[in-house]
Amino acid sequence: MGELKPGRRQTNVNVTLVPSSALATDLGDKEFPCPLCGAGLPIRASKRRKPYCTCNRCGVQLFVRGKEGIARMHEMADAGILISGKKESASHGINLLNRLEQLKLQKDNLNRKCGLFFREKDVENAIQIVDAEIERVQGELAKMARTAESAK
Numbered sequence: 001m002g003e004l005k006p007g008r009r010q011t012n013v014n015v016t017l018v019p020s021s022a023l024a025t026d027l028g029d030k031e032f033p034c035p036l037c038g039a040g041l042p043i044r045a046s047k048r049r050k051p052y053c054t055c056n057r058c059g060v061q062l063f064v065r066g067k068e069g070i071a072r073m074h075e076m077a078d079a080g081i082l083i084s085g086k087k088e089s090a091s092h093g094i095n096l097l098n099r100l101e102q103l104k105l106q107k108d109n110l111n112r113k114c115g116l117f118f119r120e121k122d123v124e125n126a127i128q129i130v131d132a133e134i135e136r137v138q139g140e141l142a143k144m145a146r147t148a149e150s151a152k
Contacts, residue, residue, distance in 0.1 A: 038095030
């Protein structure tokens, strides 16, 4: 692993692209949205000084590799396109709504698996857990709406 050779088109070569201090200053204060929950994840630098993020809540680890991917991430971060859900922001409300839709789809899938006559206890338990999560997210969304209304 070394340097890119001039004149060759090598987009996904495992090379160090920028000094670690440059990455830290460019992306260190930026966040990347978790693809599952939408939470803002701090962008860190790997040992090869490439950007990566980790969502401990979802167990997602995301590495950006290759010149084009890293350049695109820098462009998006500089343009402010990387939007993550903050607790008080409208984007967090949208993330909650997206989460509700996901949970409803999961519940529908579980209901199809459950059967009409011989109901599986494990599937019924899973449905109850999904129902509880739906209620929790609906409550959080309603609380945000009340807070936003009272702030007017």
